[in-house]
Amino acid sequence: MLTLSESGPLSPPQLGSRHWPGLIHHYAQWLPVTDATPVVSLCEGNTPLIAAPAIAKRMGKPCEVYLKYDGLNPTGSFKDRGMTMAVSKAKEAGASAIICASTGNTSAAAAAYAAQGNMKAYVVIPDGYVAKGKLAQTLMYGAEIIAIKDNFDKALAMVRQLTEKYPVALVNSVNRYRLEGQKTAAFEVVDSLGDAPDWLCIPVGNAGNITAYWMGFCHYYQHKKATRRPRMMGFEAEGSAAIVRNQVIEHPETIATAIRIGNPASWVRAKASYQASHGTIDSVTDDEILDAYRLLARSCGVFCEPASAASVAGLLKYRDQVPAHARIVCVLTGNGLKDPETAILHSHAQIQTGVEPDLKSIVKAMGMD
């Protein structure tokens, strides 16, 4: 027995048959990797598909609704799927450092995979962005954070320019390996259900994830791992609905910060995806998102990021079009613990305080007297 190397070759470690070695090892034949790829993994993927009978009931007809809860990835979002690929391929290409411009889930994932891969991670953000709380994960994972005196677009332009001249790998969404990793979520849905669902409801921000899911469903369909492909039902937030309105939104605004994007990077491919699938991309309001966010927690026991709830908000909006006996999967992209402030502000829950410490008073407070 030997010490495990810091990053292994493509063959997974020799462990028990039920060991989940991470998505690259598990789906290697479907990914642009070889035995020479040093796999940097946190055992991402293999996330649960949770039955949501309370949401199915709201459809008003017999059907099945499942939640693909990607908030249970190692850093709490679906970004880990793309990042294990991007970081492994960067390492394969000889990079010892990675960089991105991001203030959210991408920077957390980049920092974590760099840590596991024994690489440096740099995150460039606009100065004046003082919400240190939002960066708690990235700080913990030990990334170097550099705040420039300019806006986000400039930060992205600088990291692009920098990676052309220095041996630092760019892991922003322009990195083509990101979507390759993300498409494995579609494989997991099919492997879990035994076939593709009828509908796939998904939040749309940068539009990469809907594109990646469609890639995954098409690959499996072409290779006869599924007998059909789902209708892709993508949902943007109304305040940043660039694709729906067919125009760049200069100042996107929505409570669903993870999809607050006015000029989606994968705009064209996302449009092709939903059209080819006979699906749609529509928008949902912040109120609809918050209603779905509360419904998921209160009726299904699943606490997701506000942006994630856009998929369920969209399904509720389209409930009249759901065919009877349909099997529907709603994608929940991030963990609710990423954003406790929104939970506290919008839970609509009350704490009963000052209750006397006797049985009668407590029973009364419980409404059981």
Place this chain on the structure above:
Amino acid sequence: MLTLSESGPLSPPQLGSRHWPGLIHHYAQWLPVTDATPVVSLCEGNTPLIAAPAIAKRMGKPCEVYLKYDGLNPTGSFKDRGMTMAVSKAKEAGASAIICASTGNTSAAAAAYAAQGNMKAYVVIPDGYVAKGKLAQTLMYGAEIIAIKDNFDKALAMVRQLTEKYPVALVNSVNRYRLEGQKTAAFEVVDSLGDAPDWLCIPVGNAGNITAYWMGFCHYYQHKKATRRPRMMGFEAEGSAAIVRNQVIEHPETIATAIRIGNPASWVRAKASYQASHGTIDSVTDDEILDAYRLLARSCGVFCEPASAASVAGLLKYRDQVPAHARIVCVLTGNGLKDPETAILHSHAQIQTGVEPDLKSIVKAMGMD
């Protein structure tokens, strides 16, 4: 095809072969359930076992270290394993409501499983406990929170008394089904590694989890699913080290709030467990816990609760006793996102602000000039 009922019978839904149906369905033969048990599940369990080469390297000899990251359960802690059992058995017994006295991970898990099971959840806490943030999950999941004008011990006494007289099920750690669910984590470790590890390092607070793991390892060993049992290495925080000091701690104090317990409920069984396994229960200081907490994030890419890091702090303390070629599993009980404040206070990370938005300045800030 039919609408899924709100809580299914023991036979898992007919889905694909790779579907993870939650730990009760998967490990039914090892649990006190029957076909009549209405299973309330969020697909808990099946959490990753992540290789930690950076920690193995610190042992100074060839060995393997893995992290059993139970912070990736649906509500972010190992409590979900026990709660799926406790809530399913409460439902089987006819209860339509559950109750607990807890301010932390237990109340979050209770509230989530009640939501999925279409039951009411009540949480009784001491008044003056104003940290609403800590309760964000419980509030979101829609539990009724009742704050009494007394301390935690009184809250626990009241819920015990109440459940004797009213049709509300007690899901505090005195509920015997909790440990039954928790023991499945040991099954997963063996199923993943192919056999039991040499050492199992685990945080000790209420001492239920070390007891449950030992139960699980013993069951599997007795039924020849494992050829051996691990040494159980439990670690309390120094400021609440009741078992180590062999005395109740009246005012336990530690940064690791999830194990800040002065009178562990499973004290006697935990002691029997580590002794039977030729293991130990020792304590680690808050500084050692914080060092391990940072090490896990910065060198392994895993962000856990401070209490979880006690297992790794303990392993580092005992590194000289690790046998060469040992296979070691450290249990990480909770997700770091549960406690962002500690991360922000103790990350030791810096943000470089006010950097000029030109390539030269950024490269200099990165230390690459």
